[in-house]
Amino acid sequence: MNALSASTDWIPGVSPDIYSADDFAEIAKIIYGAAGIVLPKGKAMLVYSRLAPLVRASASVTFSKYIELMCTDGAELNKAVAALTTNHTFFYREAHHFDHLRNEIRPRVIEKLRNRQPVRLWSAGCSSGEETWSIVMTLLGPDRSAGIDMTRADLRVLATDIAPHAIDRAQAATYPAKDLKPVPEDLRRAWTTEKDDQAVMSDAMRSIVRFRLLNLLDDWPIRGKFDFIFCRNVMIYFDNPTKERLVKRFCDVLSPNGFLYIGHSERVTGPAANDFHLVGPTIYRRRAA
Template identity: 85%
Template sequence: MTAAPASTNTIPGVSPDIYSSADFAQIAKIIYGAAGIVLPQGKAMLVYSRLAPLVRAAGSVTFSKYIELIGEDAAELNKTVAALTTNHTFFYREAHHFEHLRNELRPHLLEKLRHRQPVRVWSAGCSSGEETWSIVMSLLGPDRSSGINMARSDLRVLASDIAPHAIQKAEAATYPVKDLSPVPEELRRVWTTEKGGDAVMADAMRQIVRFRLLNLHGDWPIKGHFDFIFCRNVMIYFDNPTKERLVKRFADVLEPGGFLYIGHSERVTGPAANDFQLVGPTIYRKRAA
């Protein structure tokens, strides 16, 4: 006797009464619409593992009931999106970006500040803050006196992410000392303090950073323009049309001559490519008008 074929609506190891392929497809559609994140079929079990605690906490019992809930409750939808974002990051990741910032861009920014011109920076998709604090240490530099003067001038850093738990950790500005090992020692020594095995970011750094919840796929309540933007290893979760729209929006809020730093596996493509010149590995400069 030949066994009956398995239902195409089942996911191995999970009762279809609780979570099915149809549920996954609906969730993938919702997440794409809300945040531009693409969830291929291979992510079905990841979705189950990350959302099951939310389903239980909401008392929904089944994923289909939970899908009804997130269709009606914006706060619950935000929890769902946050649960499905990846927050893997580390200090001084893709070190060539920070070396370029220190050696090529920082002198120009110092000159702007000396002439009382504002300097604005955006860490877009900042996750738990390791990127942001790496940026700020690189900006302020190894000389504490000079760095303090920079921090007291018109220098501001926006750090945004879609996940509240990531923002909370970033704002705490406290990490295991070992996590900072990739950061040059001259910067760690000046801008962090060790407390019981943790490294705490200096107050001078914290006062220039503003952490905000922000969905890159949604509206940006942003005024003015940025001297440079870091958005790394975020666009890998988007499809090409979404990536191209995002890059165009970045171009629109960058100063002429401003820089966009992206992840090692990402590229600037589409109409906005004409707005940028590649000046280093995954480092793009906006063309002057």
């Protein structure tokens, strides 16, 4: 028996016959292989609380039986991965990124669109959409008429996440109005409508965004290059080799001089590090050559 399962420190009130340390170790291995998410031993209770409803719903009774199901049923594995994904986010998170977007990126985007050039953006790990809508509002700016003109040009935003429930909420594009308080008032006024304490994103914004399910470890059905990519507070769940492979893949789909925005506790490391230079707090620019 695993030393942890024999310990009195195992989860209080949870029988090892239902959920053991060996079960946790096997789940951690499966989830790492499927999504690159690292689950240290301290996450045993989190795994139990997130997966117990799935175990019950599948009539597996024990976690060991549920593990067998995960290994034979791809849809069930995807449910487990989604359940273990943390979808904590909020509007205008890490505001300095949006300052850079407004001051440095937006003028370039406007110039490209005026010259009839395509502009492509990617919110990778978009969760429930707050990041994506913050990006779009910032780019379109406070002048609604000028922003509408931008949406009619060749401007497209890809927003992806591994969790179906997160994508569903992002596509609904409706949030408690109080959640938008961090967004500058002129942007809220231009691009949202409030009713019954709910804020709804405008149809014009929604017309340029495509929300899609995507596991960042899988193949990317992506053509062309992105002008910038947001991937914030996603890599904190990966080990270093996975992070470094992901950064290299981002580099490969970024245009020369394109920007990569990452989370405040993340860094660009590994073979692709020489392809970027730091231009602001957790803002990297891909070198032109």
